[in-house]
Amino acid sequence: MALFNKALASIGIGNAKVDTKLEKAKYTAGDVIRGIVEVKGGNVAQDVDSIYVAVMTTYERETDDRKVTDEAVVIKEKLNEPFTINAGETREFPLEMTLPHETPVTKGKTRVWVATGLDIKQAVDPSDKDFIEVQPTVMAEEVLDGVRSLGFRLREVECQHARLTSYPFVQEFEFVPVTGAYAGKLDELEVTFLQQSKDEVNVLLQVDKRARGLGGFLSEAMGTDETNVRLRIKRQELSQVRSKLDETIRRFA
Structure with a gap:
């Protein structure tokens, strides 16, 4: 059964999950984002190489006479050293990162979000996405x-x-x-x-x-x-x- 659970986790079934809980959803560029990153173990113990948190946005560019939408990293940080999350275990990690002053303002077509992910070898990396509102400096x-x-x-x-x-x-x-x-x-x-x-x-x-x-x-x-x-x-x-x-x-x- 353990081997079967590991096989399922490797394709994302019964894998560990990550959930970021932000202190608030509205910020001014230059503010500090604070919150908790919660990691919940799946059906089997898994080794997590790192937790990464990134502030992301999208932008338009032209290629071959057409417009495409790309994603860009505004800032990205690693939260921890490698650890093992056991089956059914829940662990919490504090989050604190400063929004760069150049963080886009969420007006018009602009969207900004906090992306959180776990790096787990030989498995589908769990992720979480939280949209935030960013005001001008x-x-x-x-x-x-x-x-x-x-x-x-x-x-x-x-x-x-x-x-x-x-x-x-x-x-x-x-x-x-x-x-x-x-x-x-x-x-x-x-x-x-x-x-x-x-x-x-x-x-x-x-x-x-x-x-x-x-x-x-x-x-x-x-x-x-x-x-x-x-x-x-x-x-x-x-x-x-x-x-x-x-x-x-x-x-x-």
Whole structure:
């Protein structure tokens, strides 16, 4: 019977199970995630090489002229050294990991989850998936509020494939002007947070001018109507965010 149970466990039947119980489901980028990882033994004793916990998200990329969705690891940590979980035994392991400041915000199409897994040799690795809500950092929220205050409305948020960044993606916030000085002048404004910390944020603004006249239509057709500009904003400059955004956008509108 023991051999039979081992054979079943090797294909995932009667195998050990893992369940992550988070302290809460709503976080701000930069917060500490706390909780308990519960491992329950199956029908037979099994050697667990490690418990891993990862914060995951998805992003879009283009391949062969079509869009595909990929998964990306935001942060991944190993919780323990190898151990044996006996049949019917329950063990608990404390979880504490810090969400990077660049963790995507769960707006629009963006989803973020905590993935937990057990590495068990010669068996199907048990796993668990817990979706969480992630809010912008204080500095990021100030930038987004500054854009809104200039008459822009958030239209779409999504993670897109990117190179030469810390992650294989960046999160883009796409705004359209609906009131104020930029209504009728811009088609859209894209805001991307390239790097963040508790003390500063690096922002990429893509200013997309509305076509006006033949020259404007030609520029739009050639893709030269878009201007990319970087801004570095420090915590002590938060009170000046709106004016700094306005000054920058106005130069290229």
